[in-house]
Amino acid sequence: xxxxxxxxxxxxxxxxxxxxxxxxxxxxxxxxxxxxxxxxxxxxxxxxxxxxxxxxxxxxxxxxxxxxxxxxxxxxxxxxxxxxxxxxxxxxxxxxxxxxxxxxxxxxxxxxxxxxxxxxxxxxxxxxxxxxxxxxxxxxxxxxxxxxxxxxxxx
Amino acid sequence: xxxxxxxxxxxxxxxxxxxxxxxxxxxxxxxxxxxxxxxxxxxxxxxxxxxxxxxxxxxxxxxxxxxxxxxxxxxxxxxxxxxxxxxxxxxxxxxxxxxxxxxxxxxxxxxxxxxxxxxxxxxxxxxxxxxxxxxxxxxxxxxxxxxxxxxxxxxxxxxxxxxxxxxx
Numbered sequence: 649x650x651x652x653x654x655x656x657x658x659x660x661x662x663x664x665x666x667x668x669x670x671x672x673x674x675x676x677x678x679x680x681x682x683x684x685x686x687x688x689x690x691x692x693x694x695x696x697x698x699x700x701x702x703x704x705x706x707x708x709x710x711x712x713x714x715x716x717x718x719x720x721x722x723x724x725x726x727x728x729x730x731x732x733x734x735x736x737x738x739x740x741x742x743x744x745x746x747x748x749x750x751x752x753x754x755x756x757x758x759x760x761x762x763x764x765x766x767x768x769x770x771x772x773x774x775x776x777x778x779x780x781x782x783x784x785x786x787x788x789x790x791x792x793x794x795x796x797x798x799x800x801x802x803x
Numbered sequence: 804x805x806x807x808x809x810x811x812x813x814x815x816x817x818x819x820x821x822x823x824x825x826x827x828x829x830x831x832x833x834x835x836x837x838x839x840x841x842x843x844x845x846x847x848x849x850x851x852x853x854x855x856x857x858x859x860x861x862x863x864x865x866x867x868x869x870x871x872x873x874x875x876x877x878x879x880x881x882x883x884x885x886x887x888x889x890x891x892x893x894x895x896x897x898x899x900x901x902x903x904x905x906x907x908x909x910x911x912x913x914x915x916x917x918x919x920x921x922x923x924x925x926x927x928x929x930x931x932x933x934x935x936x937x938x939x940x941x942x943x944x945x946x947x948x949x950x951x952x953x954x955x956x957x958x959x960x961x962x963x964x965x966x967x968x969x970x971x
Contacts, residue, residue, distance in 0.1 A: 681834040689840035693970050696845055718843070718970050724836045743838055755838050781840060789844040789898050799833045 679730025679766065681800040684774075687757065689781050690721035698785040703778040705760035715783060724757070724777035726798055732768040734802055738775060741797040745781075747790030756780045757796050843898040844939065848968050851894050854926070854947045857886035861955040868951060872929060872944035882951060891926075891945030895968050899939040904932045907945065908965040914949070916958030923950045926964055932971065 689701050695714035703709045709721035728736060740757040757779040766773050777798070856868050859882055866879025870888050878884035897903060907926050915921045930943035945966070 678830060679832050681832045683834045683836045686836060687838040689838070691841045691843060691970070693843045694845045701840070716970065720841075724838070726834060726836065728832075745838060745840060747842070753840065753842075755840075757836070757838070777836060779838065783842065786845065787842050789842050791839065791841050793837060793839045795835045795837050797833055798836055799831045801829055801831045803829060 677731050679728055679734055679736055679800055679802050681798055682727045682729070682771070683724070683798070684727055685722065685725035687724035687755075687777055687779060688720060688722045689755075689779075691718040692716065692783070693718060694783060694787045694789065696786050698783045698787060700783070701781040703781075705758060705776040705778040707776070707778070723760075726775055726777065727771040728764060728766060728773040728775070728800055729770050730766045730773075730802070732766060734766040735763060736766065737763050737801040739799040739801060740777065741799070743794040743796035745792035745794035747788065747792045749788070749790060751788040751790060751792075753787070753792050753794075754782050755794065755796065757798075759798075843901060843970055844896070846895065846897040846903065846968050846970070848966060849894045849896075850892070851942070852889045852892040854891035854924075854945055855887065855889045856947070856949050857884055857888040859884050859949075859951060859955075861951050861953070863953055865953045866951055867948050869948045870946055872946045879951065891947070891964075893943055893945070893966060893968075895933075895935065895941040895943070897935050897939050897941070897968075897970070899935060899937050901939075902932055902934045902971045903941065903968050904971055905930045905943050906967045908967055910964075912962045912964050914960035914962040916956065916960050918958070920956040920958060920960070922952065922955065922960055924948065924962065925950075928966075 689703055693716035697714045699712035699715040701711050705723050707723040709717045711717035738759045743755045745753045745755055757777050760776045862881035864881050866882045869877040870890055872890045874890050876888045910926045912924050913921045925948045926945055928945050933941050935941045
């Protein structure tokens with residue numbers, strides 16, 4: 649109980665509108681997040697053993713032994729716009745990529761940072777997203793696509 | 804009585820927690836990003852024919868026998884050549900319409916008769932790259948030049964070579 653009261657007090661001191669008890673966010677300029685660039689893991693030659701492809705948030709792909717990373721990769725890019733000095737948390741949900749022929753791949757996106765303190769101005773705060781892709785043994789060929797959700801949390 | 808007071812206490816705690824949360828509701832903004840990858844089929848290369856120099860009768864002078872990619876043979880002066888000859892041939896399977904590169908891993912090999920006698924072979928292919936068909940198929944051939952020594956010892960000579968095919 650004591651710990652919880654302390655937490656509430658800290659939260660209150662950070663709150664721009666401490667008197668507001670409503671659940672809805674009534675502030676005029678709540679942070680928003682926009683997708684700018686899609687992630688591409690590029691072109692990868694499959695192997696009979698499977699493996700993983702890791703794309704760093706800076707846009708470099710690495711294939712595990714057996715797989716062949718053939719280039720064309722790029723990291724995803726997002727912009728956060730919101731009030732100055734807001735601290736936001738970045739949360740990414742996993743995605744399933746499919747090739748339209750019943751085959752799928754699991755992608756675990758990874759952001760360049762998990763928190764961010766906002767600078768004022770539109771599209772001033774950017775973060776990039778890489779991820780990890782797991783290929784099964786003899787993964788069927790094809791162009792796989794899928795979507796993942798990016799959530800920016802703030803108080 | 805005791806039970807009741809415990810329940811009441813529980814309710815108070817819950818209410819308090821509810822209030823504590825409502826003071827600072829966590830908000831979230833979300834966006835959707837897309838991810839793509841193009842997976843190419845693992846390449847397989849299968850030998851469809853061995854490079855065969857046929858039968859050769861050596862002479863007192865060294866000479867060469869060349870097999871071209873069209874299976875034709877050029878028999879060096881002084882040698883007698885007969886029998887069927889074939890160029891090396893390989894079948895490639897991969898992703899349709901993709902370009903692959905072809906390389907001979909060891910273009911200079913030695914054939915031996917299983918004993919101490921040997922002959923050198925130089926291998927070559929005119930296919931350094933190719934585009935696989937709409938069904939993902941491709942093929943290439945390997946030509947060779949055999950160096951037959953003066954009075955080369957009789958026998959059946961053989962050796963191995965390897966090729967590599969990879970996406971560009």
